[in-house]
Amino acid sequence: MTTLDPAPGASRFDADEHGWFGEPGLFGGRFIPEALVSALEELTDAWHEAMADPAFIADFEQVQREYAGLPSPLFHARRLSDRVGCRVLLKREDLNHTGAHKIRNVIGQALLTRRMGKQRVIAETGAGQHGVATATAAAYFGLDCTVYMGAVDTRRQALNVARMQLLGAKVVPVDSGSATLKDAINEAMRDWVASVDHTAYLFGTAAGPHPFPSLVRDFVRGTGDEARAQCLEQYGVLPDAIAACVGGGSNAIGLFTAFLDDAEVEIYGFEAAGDGVDTPRHAATIHSGASGVLHGARTYVLQDDEGQTIESHSISAGLDYPGVGPQHAQLAHSGRATYLPVTDAEAMEAFALLARTEGIIPAIESSHAVAGGLRVAERIATEKGPEATVLINLSGRGDKDMGTAIEYFGLGEAETAGEPA
């Protein structure tokens, strides 16, 4: 069920050879310093060859199965289902090694790195999830690893910094700009410009210059391929709707890809609306951004009237990004998928709801998908009745978010035991 599509480029949803989605010049492409072009072309070639090489696919699948714990289960959330009136299924990416869909991507890219004979990987990270995943894959494959992380983030996510260090990675705090994720990407690019001959850049989401949006998609699409097969096998139907959260867009494209050609399946992406899309504090890039170029691709960008990037805001670090993968821009533009905002408050309500009713503490990122997915499920239940099925991608677990939750809900003080009556 984790089979990679051995023929990328076969679908009308795929990018063309220049990385354009939809039509040339629309979304995607490769807006980067010339110094990186040859590295990206080398990567593109290696990726195409690898995807056509059964030995690579077999390696990829074995590591995913024995190391990452894939395929992740598809879980019928009965108590949530009762609540909304139709069947709610959760794709349990929270059970993967390192706790999120991200391990799929880094295993693929690290295998590719080894195939290209490079000995060092670099990565950017926001809250640290992709950094931890990259450090993990680097430890597993015995590669040198440097992770760039905004200095603001290294301070507020010291736990993940420690995790990366334990895994043997060097963590470099980035002080420039807003000292957060986007600046970490800039700094990683700078490293790469100088180190490209022996270093691979393990990009953390389905964004960036071609081939990253397509390459990452190929490595994470197992989520959707597995989920589609599991849904058919366990319930004999395709879902009526699927839902995922969208930061850069990797978990979402990972789920969506398998279903793009299933015209009867509604596809929903949920963006972080922070304090609300009518405030300046949000990360709803597709909803509120404008077309532009950021981090190497043309896509929707939160920007001012002169093209300066606007800082995004979300309670979930993984969605706190002012850009989005270009394929999502295209899916929104073409109408194949619908992207809607979910506020911090809605996400945190879903976070608590899932914990209480199903015993699963989701990542706050994933809680956006749960909040939005339940909204969709309620509507679909009214329209189609209890037999309808909504499949939500639970992209990660919430252990990393307990600090935020404690603050948000005021938890952690145990009740005092009184003298028994």
Add this chain to the structure above:
Amino acid sequence: MTTLDPAPGASRFDADEHGWFGEPGLFGGRFIPEALVSALEELTDAWHEAMADPAFIADFEQVQREYAGLPSPLFHARRLSDRVGCRVLLKREDLNHTGAHKIRNVIGQALLTRRMGKQRVIAETGAGQHGVATATAAAYFGLDCTVYMGAVDTRRQALNVARMQLLGAKVVPVDSGSATLKDAINEAMRDWVASVDHTAYLFGTAAGPHPFPSLVRDFVRGTGDEARAQCLEQYGVLPDAIAACVGGGSNAIGLFTAFLDDAEVEIYGFEAAGDGVDTPRHAATIHSGASGVLHGARTYVLQDDEGQTIESHSISAGLDYPGVGPQHAQLAHSGRATYLPVTDAEAMEAFALLARTEGIIPAIESSHAVAGGLRVAERIATEKGPEATVLINLSGRGDKDMGTAIEYFGLGEAETAGEPA
């Protein structure tokens, strides 16, 4: 592969009907207030009936598969293997829902609770792992849940307190005695004496009065059943040796049970030796304890010459317990399994080693098994060569232990990025 043994009591390693292991009066039994006897007998009956009921077994297996993510993979740790000179396999219980073997036990006991028509569960917890697992199962099955936790522990494990609260559980700090795990057990017992008609006590390890050691064993033995089948299927051999850490003993008995009759498989349990067994600060109950009665069973106990329990010490909260499950006492007594001490320092070295070489951050509990298992593997490699196989139970993941690791290794400060040369 998660099939429960439908006929408990069939093996010579099982307890007799009174809960005695080995021979009547030796280890095990039921040393409890009369007020709890009928509850334990009710539980014993329900457990026997459930294990003989295919519908119960099917429910148990479905929840384990779709919710808990089982079976957990058996992973060939290649870089560790290279290091020690023979094949090292890790049973990846760290990938289970809630991050440890403990979910197996609570799913089984919660299903049994539902079967008995009870609406409330209680549990003791040390660091919070069994409390979180219990709160998880309670949320999943819609049961009321109260968790008793030493007041010292609620303070140092506020994150797990918050986790349990999010899952809808009430956490009651226990101030009596040393205000740690053993006192939480006492307090939970007290609750149970008063609430036994509508409440089930979900005991957290394979210890306590009959039938808990055997009942818990039946729910966690999937670890070993899976691992044995996986090892045969993936490598065509049985392991030469297996290893697990031993706190109360659930993950260890979970692994060992499938291999007890395989006389050629060496079995090792590793106890927490804290600062060393020659110091007063350790938790090496089998190594340094004496036979006695604690928490309802006759077993090895850390105690003084007048039977007062001595406080245990270990860097890993989950092994910090002055008793041990009675079946382990019997396995040690009979020589079928060997129990050896592993110090804090040895465990932390293994913790860092596994992170760096395989990209897996283990629970500190499990790091004791890794440290001890590698010691065994080195010896076996010398004796039998590179084809030998040692199988180690990675009972849980280390996310919960990052605070300890940061302090122990002095991590978390990112390196400052200089101006590129």
Add this chain to the structure above:
Amino acid sequence: MSCARVFETTRAEGRAALVGYLPAGFPDKRGSLDAVRAMVDAGCDAIEVGLPYTDPVIDGPTVQAAAQQALDAGTRIDDVMRTVEAVASTGATAVVMTYWNPVERYGVERFAQELLDAGGAGLITPDLTPDFAPEWIAAADARDLDKIFLVAPSSTDERIAMTTAASRGFVYATAVMGVTGTRTTTSDLAEPLVARARATTDLPIGVGLGVSNGDQAAEIAGFADAVIVGSAFCRAVLDAPDLPSALRGLSTLAEDLAAGVRRG
């Protein structure tokens, strides 16, 4: 003095016996001796001398606190025996209430012999039921020590019969489903439990757990042969600023309770 002798007396007087509990070594090693004497002087027919233990599964917070204080004061089995002697020397009956492990670790035979030598009547074993007590039963029977086992509202008729058959001295009926601690009303689980126990034995039946004043004692004395009071005595000591006032508190409480068992 054996328990049987106490009940001969109280039956002759047409009343229930008053049994008071206090841990040995509480409030400290010496004070403990004065305390049990004060309780006997003020009307306790027998004293349950608690052996303070690190893991007191069935004790409520008050008794736990008292026992912890005794442990902190360094109380050992020797001190328990000395407290037993102190009670015995007054002519009152002393039984030891102990969790099982200290006895097992000390040596069952040795413990039984020292108890006998100290003038103790027997043992109350809250976490030891007859079916797991062969060593104790043997050691007790060899010395004619009392074996006071517990019955509970949740016990089956079968288990009650088994337990009373194995008991000697009296049978301890736990009046509420729950741990020790004072309660404002006595449980209505107590009377039926006593009736079920009586149906299986001629032994006296004592009722414990929850009694804190003379009226409650009187109520229980209406259907039981002994009223057992623990937490209330511990509380009287814990609340007192010093030993003299603790002793006064114990006396006052014991007098109230002693009057109660005579009203019942």
Add this chain to the structure above:
Amino acid sequence: MSCARVFETTRAEGRAALVGYLPAGFPDKRGSLDAVRAMVDAGCDAIEVGLPYTDPVIDGPTVQAAAQQALDAGTRIDDVMRTVEAVASTGATAVVMTYWNPVERYGVERFAQELLDAGGAGLITPDLTPDFAPEWIAAADARDLDKIFLVAPSSTDERIAMTTAASRGFVYATAVMGVTGTRTTTSDLAEPLVARARATTDLPIGVGLGVSNGDQAAEIAGFADAVIVGSAFCRAVLDAPDLPSALRGLSTLAEDLAAGVRRG
């Protein structure tokens, strides 16, 4: 004034051109105008006016800090154009160095027209390669603006040919694999890269990245048509306590570099 005119002059003088970089609005909006004039006065043949951008992927820490200061001072595209005018009014050549998104968002046609109107010669586009630049190429060609694309040591011969063919004014050879920042020795990647570029075009080749003093400038002037200096100028301003000393620092540096390109 177009770049071609600069190189006519410098070729006539048998030397390399000196191109200085400074972000518009740095150290502040007004100071920026004085700064570029000082650089021209002290010997810069052309000025690269940086458009400060929030996400400067190819800039090192020094240029980043300068651009951030300009952004914090509220620098907008208007200010960039005003800086271009200031350079042009001295008779020196002004090109704008900008990441692509601000141009795209502002409107490629509109940006090109305003640049032309301000007297600018063209654009250096560090994150835009000719194969992804059809809009810019069209807008530039319609106005005879210079299109200065970059070549790098890692570029294939094919891409160098494609890039030089699409360029106008000069070709920008990035001398090291790495981001902007001063270095103590110039890279030995520069000379072969320049040679590879020359094999494909008659356009002048400028070499940038890493030059901080006259000796380095002289070395590069030995094989390149222009020496491009950025971080060192930014550093001179950042290190100065006030505007007058910043201007003195810029002049001193420019003079040293100008002497260097004449030695080369």
